[in-house]
Amino acid sequence: MSEFDSKRIEELLTLYFIMGSTNCDRDPVYVLEQAIEGGITLFQYREKGRGALEGKQKVKLAEKLQKICKDASIPFIVNDDVDLALTIDADGVHVGQEDECARAVRERIGNKILGISTHTLSEAHHAIADGADYLGLGPIYPTQSKEDTEKVQGTELIQNFRELNITTPIVGIGGITSSNANKVIQAGGNGVSVISAIAAAENVKQATEQLKKQVDKNVV
Numbered sequence: 001m002s003e004f005d006s007k008r009i010e011e012l013l014t015l016y017f018i019m020g021s022t023n024c025d026r027d028p029v030y031v032l033e034q035a036i037e038g039g040i041t042l043f044q045y046r047e048k049g050r051g052a053l054e055g056k057q058k059v060k061l062a063e064k065l066q067k068i069c070k071d072a073s074i075p076f077i078v079n080d081d082v083d084l085a086l087t088i089d090a091d092g093v094h095v096g097q098e099d100e101c102a103r104a105v106r107e108r109i110g111n112k113i114l115g116i117s118t119h120t121l122s123e124a125h126h127a128i129a130d131g132a133d134y135l136g137l138g139p140i141y142p143t144q145s146k147e148d149t150e151k152v153q154g155t156e157l158i159q160n161f162r163e164l165n166i167t168t169p170i171v172g173i174g175g176i177t178s179s180n181a182n183k184v185i186q187a188g189g190n191g192v193s194v195i196s197a198i199a200a201a202e203n204v205k206q207a208t209e210q211l212k213k214q215v216d217k218n219v220v
């Protein structure tokens with residue numbers, strides 16, 4: 001498990017912003033700074049899809065965004081790329097079912113944060129056995145930010161996991177906005193994870209504040 005206990009992980013998941021250079025038409029540095037001012041609680045650098053940065057450019061942007069998070073005491077998570085996470089000493093990694101096997105990742109990262117995408121109960125049980133600190137469940141609603149998503153699940157998936165006594169911290173992801181975020185919390189999610197609701201917002205800080213308000217009003 002990570003250096004953080006599950007209570008702390010649940011708090012970190014409250015408003016989990018995910019972004020890479022392909023998710024915004026503005027400078028990602030500016031967008032992250034505004035999102036932090038708006039109250040995000042965790043950040044994931046996810047450099048993926050058409051036109052994604054690679055090699056030195058990817059490392060450079062990761063280091064820039066990591067510094068911004070460090071200065072704001074926001075943990076910095078790297079998506080998929082465990083080598084990059086270790087190279088820059090990130091606070092954690094997030095891997096999907098098709099990425100490096102979670103048990104091997106836990107071995108490599110020690111007590112850094114490990115998040116795993118899961119879509120079924122058996123994937124969740126494996127992820128927990130492999131040392132996941134949190135589960136990413138989704139897509140909850142339709143999304144344009146990821147090509148190869150699994151079937152849209154709605155919040156029932158989160159409810160089912162809780163009914164089956166899965167107590168691991170859970171964050172919902174996929175098509176989440178300030179108009180549906182509170183349903184994810186009511187279903188038993190500890191927080192919401194968003195890309196476009198923040199990265200593509202006209203006013204990033206304001207959009208983040210509104211999302212945070214929706215999530216905070218339901219924290220039980």
Ligand SMILES: Cc1ncsc1CCOP(=O)(O)O
Pocket residue numbers: 138139142143144145146149173174175176193194195196197
């Ligand atoms: C990475 C990911 N995993 C499931 S849906 C998704 C994309 C979420 O993006 P958005 O918040 O813009 O719908």
Ligand SMILES: C=C1C=NC(C(F)(F)F)=NC1=N
Pocket residue numbers: 016018044046079094096115116117135136137138171172173193
């Ligand atoms: C595909 C993903 C699914 N869930 C998450 C998170 F929200 F962090 F759990 N991140 C991803 N990159």
Ligand SMILES: [Mg+2]
Pocket residue numbers: 079080094095096097099
């Ligand atoms: Mg992945």
